[in-house]
Amino acid sequence: MKNQIALPVSQAKESPIALWLHRENSLFSTILEEKVSNRQALLMVQAMTSFSILTCSVFLHWLAAVLCLGWFVYSLLLCKKGGLR
Structure with missing residues:
Protein backbone atom coordinates (compact mmCIF):
# COMPACT_ATOMS: atom_id res chain seq x y z
CA MET A 1 0.00 0.00 0.00
CA LYS A 2 1.04 3.57 -0.59
CA ASN A 3 1.69 5.87 2.31
CA GLN A 4 -0.64 8.83 2.08
CA ILE A 5 -0.75 11.98 4.13
CA ALA A 6 -4.07 13.61 4.83
CA LEU A 7 -3.84 17.40 5.01
CA PRO A 8 -6.45 19.66 6.55
CA VAL A 9 -8.69 21.38 4.00
CA SER A 10 -7.02 24.76 4.56
CA GLN A 11 -3.57 23.33 3.78
CA ALA A 12 -4.73 21.13 0.94
CA LYS A 13 -5.66 24.21 -1.11
CA GLU A 14 -2.17 25.70 -0.83
CA SER A 15 0.78 24.50 -2.84
CA PRO A 16 3.76 22.87 -1.11
CA ILE A 17 5.92 25.87 -2.04
CA ALA A 18 3.49 28.28 -0.39
CA LEU A 19 3.43 26.13 2.72
CA TRP A 20 7.24 26.11 2.82
CA LEU A 21 7.42 29.89 2.38
CA HIS A 22 5.18 30.42 5.42
CA ARG A 23 7.22 28.14 7.71
CA GLU A 24 9.70 29.60 10.17
CA ASN A 25 13.35 29.74 9.13
CA SER A 26 15.38 28.55 12.11
CA LEU A 27 18.74 30.05 11.06
CA PHE A 28 17.54 33.61 10.55
CA SER A 29 15.16 33.34 13.52
CA THR A 30 18.08 32.39 15.75
CA ILE A 31 20.31 35.17 14.44
CA LEU A 32 17.67 37.92 14.57
CA GLU A 33 16.00 36.58 17.76
CA GLU A 34 12.50 36.90 16.32
CA VAL A 58 31.63 48.96 -9.25
CA PHE A 59 35.06 47.90 -10.53
CA LEU A 60 33.78 46.61 -13.88
CA HIS A 61 31.60 49.18 -15.64
CA TRP A 62 29.49 52.14 -14.56
CA LEU A 63 26.39 50.80 -16.33
CA ALA A 64 26.65 47.46 -14.52
CA ALA A 65 27.01 49.33 -11.24
CA VAL A 66 23.88 51.39 -11.93
CA LEU A 67 21.86 48.29 -12.82
CA CYS A 68 23.04 46.48 -9.70
CA LEU A 69 22.27 49.55 -7.60
CA GLY A 70 18.70 49.45 -8.91
CA TRP A 71 18.46 45.75 -8.06
CA PHE A 72 19.81 46.42 -4.57
CA VAL A 73 17.33 49.24 -3.92
CA TYR A 74 14.47 47.05 -5.18
CA SER A 75 15.64 44.22 -2.88
CA LEU A 76 15.65 46.56 0.10
CA LEU A 77 12.15 47.77 -0.73
CA LEU A 78 10.93 44.17 -0.90
CA CYS A 79 12.55 43.43 2.47
CA LYS A 80 10.95 46.50 4.01
CA LYS A 81 7.55 45.55 2.64
CA GLY A 82 8.04 41.99 3.88
CA GLY A 83 7.20 40.33 0.59
CA LEU A 84 3.48 40.74 1.06
CA ARG A 85 1.33 39.99 -1.93
Whole structure:
Protein backbone atom coordinates (compact mmCIF):
# COMPACT_ATOMS: atom_id res chain seq x y z
CA MET A 1 0.00 0.00 0.00
CA LYS A 2 1.04 3.57 -0.59
CA ASN A 3 1.69 5.87 2.31
CA GLN A 4 -0.64 8.83 2.08
CA ILE A 5 -0.75 11.98 4.13
CA ALA A 6 -4.07 13.61 4.83
CA LEU A 7 -3.84 17.40 5.01
CA PRO A 8 -6.45 19.66 6.55
CA VAL A 9 -8.69 21.38 4.00
CA SER A 10 -7.02 24.76 4.56
CA GLN A 11 -3.57 23.33 3.78
CA ALA A 12 -4.73 21.13 0.94
CA LYS A 13 -5.66 24.21 -1.11
CA GLU A 14 -2.17 25.70 -0.83
CA SER A 15 0.78 24.50 -2.84
CA PRO A 16 3.76 22.87 -1.11
CA ILE A 17 5.92 25.87 -2.04
CA ALA A 18 3.49 28.28 -0.39
CA LEU A 19 3.43 26.13 2.72
CA TRP A 20 7.24 26.11 2.82
CA LEU A 21 7.42 29.89 2.38
CA HIS A 22 5.18 30.42 5.42
CA ARG A 23 7.22 28.14 7.71
CA GLU A 24 9.70 29.60 10.17
CA ASN A 25 13.35 29.74 9.13
CA SER A 26 15.38 28.55 12.11
CA LEU A 27 18.74 30.05 11.06
CA PHE A 28 17.54 33.61 10.55
CA SER A 29 15.16 33.34 13.52
CA THR A 30 18.08 32.39 15.75
CA ILE A 31 20.31 35.17 14.44
CA LEU A 32 17.67 37.92 14.57
CA GLU A 33 16.00 36.58 17.76
CA GLU A 34 12.50 36.90 16.32
CA LYS A 35 10.31 34.78 14.08
CA VAL A 36 11.40 34.96 10.43
CA SER A 37 9.57 33.07 7.70
CA ASN A 38 11.31 31.37 4.81
CA ARG A 39 9.90 34.06 2.49
CA GLN A 40 11.50 36.82 4.56
CA ALA A 41 14.76 34.87 4.72
CA LEU A 42 14.83 34.55 0.92
CA LEU A 43 14.26 38.29 0.58
CA MET A 44 17.16 38.98 2.93
CA VAL A 45 19.40 36.59 1.01
CA GLN A 46 18.44 38.38 -2.22
CA ALA A 47 19.38 41.74 -0.66
CA MET A 48 22.73 40.37 0.51
CA THR A 49 23.42 38.85 -2.92
CA SER A 50 22.52 42.04 -4.76
CA PHE A 51 24.78 44.05 -2.44
CA SER A 52 27.68 41.65 -3.03
CA ILE A 53 27.26 41.84 -6.78
CA LEU A 54 26.94 45.64 -6.55
CA THR A 55 30.25 45.95 -4.73
CA CYS A 56 31.96 43.81 -7.37
CA SER A 57 30.33 45.55 -10.33
CA VAL A 58 31.63 48.96 -9.25
CA PHE A 59 35.06 47.90 -10.53
CA LEU A 60 33.78 46.61 -13.88
CA HIS A 61 31.60 49.18 -15.64
CA TRP A 62 29.49 52.14 -14.56
CA LEU A 63 26.39 50.80 -16.33
CA ALA A 64 26.65 47.46 -14.52
CA ALA A 65 27.01 49.33 -11.24
CA VAL A 66 23.88 51.39 -11.93
CA LEU A 67 21.86 48.29 -12.82
CA CYS A 68 23.04 46.48 -9.70
CA LEU A 69 22.27 49.55 -7.60
CA GLY A 70 18.70 49.45 -8.91
CA TRP A 71 18.46 45.75 -8.06
CA PHE A 72 19.81 46.42 -4.57
CA VAL A 73 17.33 49.24 -3.92
CA TYR A 74 14.47 47.05 -5.18
CA SER A 75 15.64 44.22 -2.88
CA LEU A 76 15.65 46.56 0.10
CA LEU A 77 12.15 47.77 -0.73
CA LEU A 78 10.93 44.17 -0.90
CA CYS A 79 12.55 43.43 2.47
CA LYS A 80 10.95 46.50 4.01
CA LYS A 81 7.55 45.55 2.64
CA GLY A 82 8.04 41.99 3.88
CA GLY A 83 7.20 40.33 0.59
CA LEU A 84 3.48 40.74 1.06
CA ARG A 85 1.33 39.99 -1.93
